[in-house]
Amino acid sequence: MVVSGFIKDTFAASRLVKFSTDSRFINVDYSHHILLHIENPNGFTWNAVMRAHLACGSSREGEEIHTHVLKLGFGSDVFVLNTMINMYFVCGEMGNARKLFEEGAVLDSVSWNSILAGYVQMGDVEEATLIFKRMEEKNLIASNSMIALLGKAGRVGNACKLFDEMLVRDVVSWTAMVSCYEQNEMFEEALVMFSRMNGEGVSVDEVVLVSVISACSNLLAVREGKLIHGICIRNGIESYVNLHNALIHMYSSCREINESRKLFDSGQLLDQISWNSMISGYMKCGSIEEARKLFDSMPERDVVSWSAMISGYAQHDRFVETLELFNEMQRGEVRPDETTLVSVVSACAHLVALDQGKWTHAYIKKNNFEINSVLGTTLIDMYMKCGCVENALEVFYGMKERGVSSWNAIIVGLAVNGLVEESLEKFSEMSNHGVAPNEITFMGVEPNVKHYGCMVDLLGRAGLLEEAEELIGTMPMAPDVATWGALLGACKKHGDTKMGERVGRTLIELQPDHDGFHVLLSNIYASKGMWEDVIEVRGIMRHQGVMKTPGCSLIEADGVVHEFLAGDTAHPLMKDIDRMLDEVAVRLKMHGYAPATNEVSLDIDEEEKETSLYRHSEKLAIAFGIISIKPPTPIRIMKNLRICEDCHAAAKAISKVFEREIVVRDRHRFHHFRHGSCSCKDYW
DNA sequence: ATAGGGTTAG
Numbered sequence: 073m074v075v076s077g078f079i080k081d082t083f084a085a086s087r088l089v090k091f092s093t094d095s096r097f098i099n100v101d102y103s104h105h106i107l108l109h110i111e112n113p114n115g116f117t118w119n120a121v122m123r124a125h126l127a128c129g130s131s132r133e134g135e136e137i138h139t140h141v142l143k144l145g146f147g148s149d150v151f152v153l154n155t156m157i158n159m160y161f162v163c164g165e166m167g168n169a170r171k172l173f174e175e176g177a178v179l180d181s182v183s184w185n186s187i188l189a190g191y192v193q194m195g196d197v198e199e200a201t202l203i204f205k206r207m208e209e210k211n212l213i214a215s216n217s218m219i220a221l222l223g224k225a226g227r228v229g230n231a232c233k234l235f236d237e238m239l240v241r242d243v244v245s246w247t248a249m250v251s252c253y254e255q256n257e258m259f260e261e262a263l264v265m266f267s268r269m270n271g272e273g274v275s276v277d278e279v280v281l282v283s284v285i286s287a288c289s290n291l292l293a294v295r296e297g298k299l300i301h302g303i304c305i306r307n308g309i310e311s312y313v314n315l316h317n318a319l320i321h322m323y324s325s326c327r328e329i330n331e332s333r334k335l336f337d338s339g340q341l342l343d344q345i346s347w348n349s350m351i352s353g354y355m356k357c358g359s360i361e362e363a364r365k366l367f368d369s370m371p372e373r374d375v376v377s378w379s380a381m382i383s384g385y386a387q388h389d390r391f392v393e394t395l396e397l398f399n400e401m402q403r404g405e406v407r408p409d410e411t412t413l414v415s416v417v418s419a420c421a422h423l424v425a426l427d428q429g430k431w432t433h434a435y436i437k438k439n440n441f442e443i444n445s446v447l448g449t450t451l452i453d454m455y456m457k458c459g460c461v462e463n464a465l466e467v468f469y470g471m472k473e474r475g476v477s478s479w480n481a482i483i484v485g486l487a488v489n490g491l492v493e494e495s496l497e498k499f500s501e502m503s504n505h506g507v508a509p510n511e512i513t514f515m516g517v518e519p520n521v522k523h524y525g526c527m528v529d530l531l532g533r534a535g536l537l538e539e540a541e542e543l544i545g546t547m548p549m550a551p552d553v554a555t556w557g558a559l560l561g562a563c564k565k566h567g568d569t570k571m572g573e574r575v576g577r578t579l580i581e582l583q584p585d586h587d588g589f590h591v592l593l594s595n596i597y598a599s600k601g602m603w604e605d606v607i608e609v610r611g612i613m614r615h616q617g618v619m620k621t622p623g624c625s626l627i628e629a630d631g632v633v634h635e636f637l638a639g640d641t642a643h644p645l646m647k648d649i650d651r652m653l654d655e656v657a658v659r660l661k662m663h664g665y666a667p668a669t670n671e672v673s674l675d676i677d678e679e680e681k682e683t684s685l686y687r688h689s690e691k692l693a694i695a696f697g698i699i700s701i702k703p704p705t706p707i708r709i710m711k712n713l714r715i716c717e718d719c720h721a722a723a724k725a726i727s728k729v730f731e732r733e734i735v736v737r738d739r740h741r742f743h744h745f746r747h748g749s750c751s752c753k754d755y756w
Numbered sequence: 757a758t759a760g761g762g763t764t765a766g
Binding site for chain 1: 759760763765766
């Protein structure tokens, strides 16, 4: 369209500008061109021009026009003002937008909504909330956008409250709530919200349907999915392509891949996402060959199509095909991206294909791919599985951002490669970096609350009491008695009365009938001369009828199981055992081992301490073992509790001096003592 | 005329 001469009709000119911005041929220059030919541009015109700048995101030229607008006196046109606010925040200049807003002589509800929308789009909850609070009239649009913002910020409670307080709600308000739940992985609540919405007779649209179908996919709720599919059909919007794709995805997530295929075959409107969804659907359902057929027949393959196939092969342990397809991909036009490479590196890790792995790493570096948290973690895993600790560390140190998985990969990898100390070092480094460990951090096998217990114990023994307590605070499950017990023991050992008291009281609450914790707490008080507290704890014990159960060890000799209790003298061979204990003491002393007289026993009363030091059940059992179990059979002792520290020292000494192998099994693991050392160095 | 909600593929 050519504009010649001046346009007298301002309205027509403005429409022309608007056309240039609304049409697909957004063109700032063209709108300027028209502007030059307009005799009397009005607010409408300037607004249209501002919109052109808004659409192009060119704030510098926008500012020029802004100045011009002010000069001509259109600064007080509220439409122009609002569009300028909008333009500035689209260009990321909230400062300018805010300045306009605060200085604006005429503000209407749209101005308020616009400035609010700016902060909402930036995700700035604090500023948005301030603006929202300042609004005299909390209109529908502002409330809706606040709900969406709160949802994205994870503040579900605040979003609900706002929603409940609204006097008028429309489909957008409900959609904001549905998606608020969804984004916070509260999928059931999202469905409930949708059915409440239906109950109130609010008419649905494709936006809310797409959102709620996604909730069904996540819940694998195919029954509800089908109901919603029916709603789509009744509303005549089932062929809306996004909705169509969401349904295809929903059915394949629920393993009804044939339903997906029906939709796929019936769809007049298929896009790239439809094809890719179908392929990944087949992969998810294990129909690898069907996925391949579809892939081979695709009119156009993008990086997602390739990645879907490559990662599908990797997820089904078809690693050779993973690498083959990746090689085929490189012969074509489509470039892989970070996600593709994760699958490839992961396949290398499983195949322990170090050469291909190294090649892929080099490829990543050469092509300047960003080694993000996921890709870096996969590389670390690959190198660790191949035993290349140095390469893994190099990747680790080169990473900009490290998630908890990255730390896990390095901690577990080091441990698996036998570098236990380095692994533990990384563990404490992880805490220093403010990354909370998860279950996997505590080894690749059977991660559970016990691993926390071990780690708390380990940290506690090293005197890192605060770290140990912090670790308990980050546990994803409720800390059990053993975990708190480990920390209490550490408090006792390192003389932290304050923490010990806190932990001891927690424990007593948790398990009021446990004898050991009462005694331990009372011992902690006793060691600090806090006699009144000692008396109180002893009083609680008496009051609750808590009896101290003695420690117990079992040992088998000639097919007979012998039981020893701490302080127990009932065994028929007790005289021999006593004699042997004396001999043990003498021989140990001869070899320079000091008798453990200054060790305070953890589970024995103060007054019993003197007499029972050598009557710990394990020590009795060891003495008995030396008498009854002929070498070279190891002396095998079973403890139903954790073996205590002075016993451990004794076992080490005895294994050396008496040249006997001793195996103690507590409820966590086996402890082997040979030639004066223990197998589990990491533990003690 | 200007302001609000969403999702689907690796």
